[in-house]
Amino acid sequence: MADKVLMKGNEALAEAAIMAGCRHYFGYPITPQTEVAAYLAKRMPQIGGTFLQAESEVAAINMVIGVASAGKRVMTSSSSPGISLKSEGLSYLAGCDLPALVVNVQRGGPGLGGIQPSQSDYFQATRGAGHGDFHMLVLAPASVQEMASLVFKGFDLADKYRMTTMILADGTMGQMMEPVSLDMGSVNEYDKSWAVTGTKCERKHNIINSLSLLPEELEQWNIRRYDMYKKIEEREVMYDEYMTEDADIIVVAFGVAARVARNAIVAAREKGIKAGLVRPITLWPFPKEILKQRAKNAKAFVSVELSTGQMIEDIELAIRCTRPVLLASRVGGMIPTPEEVLEKIEEAQKIGGEA
């Protein structure tokens, strides 16, 4: 415990980015992620890094593309409406096969929405971050410790696969303080001979580009990318489980919803209901296999989300609709109470018993 400090999620995330070797940050303030930018504005000049408050989110993501092209670790962060503005850049990052880390500390939407916590950008993050066929690695922290450790891991994955890692957090994770250990281990180095760093007339030009007017060629680019996505789905799935071994009811939740769900599961167990939690840490790739496996013995599922039901579709797909899946949700910046989740677990128990 001695080495732990109390930090806000946004600040722990920012410090972990520095520890991961990120020396370039471009952003634009928006609640509830502004502390990321504020922290880095203070820290980057101390360590010879670049902090730049761009004139807009669009400018910031294009600066990210620039630094990523040069082979350096780079990050931007925003909250929901700002991420929508970055959408074009996210698609270009994917089209150019560039590694980058993008943080979304979600708030209620759509539109300007509100500033309280939300998870309603799940579809955007896992399905439609921008135009074209592509995925981002999407990591969902459920503690301040994970705000730090998943950023560290996220930079690594981005470099390993030359793609964007998105940290999909929510206002609670950004704003809350918890004890955190910043002992992150060592940084892996990756070959970046593809980077545009100047040839010094000693090698051929490297070209970073997402445009191909030859459909045969562009098709191959897409297929190559999807072959890699398949490998990622096999290798990089992360999840956590709590009391699932004997569970009749499997609750699935990420981020702050998973924290609430944990309370509800304890309460359900006290009432004699065998409930357990599967907490996806990677939202893409989604932990399909474990859900399929748990469906063998479970009667029903409950998806807990701060949205009107987005992840629930992935759960139904993963288990091929073999079990009923109920939704416990609050939206618009509201967070479900453990009692509300418990009610759904009890309802699931009833429905599951009949099925």
Place this chain on the structure above:
Amino acid sequence: MKTTNILISGFGGQGVLFTGKFIAYEGLLEGKEVTWLPSYGPEMRGGTASCSVIISDSPIGSPLVPKPDILIAMNLPSLDKFEDAVVPGGMIFYDSSLIDRDVKRTDVKAFPVPATKIAGEEGMTTLANMIVMGKMLKESALFPMDAIDKTIAKVVSAKRQNLIELNKKAISIGSEM
């Protein structure tokens, strides 16, 4: 396996968030699991601010505190808003120099502390929060009182080390009331 849910609320500028941070740090230094969650929003000086602190022997689920075991209310709107939320048998500590009504609940323990008045008399006008917190730490016996000095040194920023003694004094005034 004990878990204590604490809610601290008052005007922005009364040190509500700092009070919560102090309690959370105290928990951390005592080897407990802790969470601290502020209300955040377009808040300004004079508006209301609150924060939720959980101290537990086991890993903490939800960081929200809808039903506090301990409520610290630094102004009337805070007491009005949160009095009913306190669990039966819980404790309410409130600044009775700013709140001119009694706690209505009869199933909780109420501790009026004329903190703003005392702070004014003692020449520590900004430390009413620490006086109420001192009373709370004493009555709740959350932590050993002799552990507090260590926390003060940790929480008071390097630039303000001159305030350590004053903070200690404020806490002890509260705890000895």
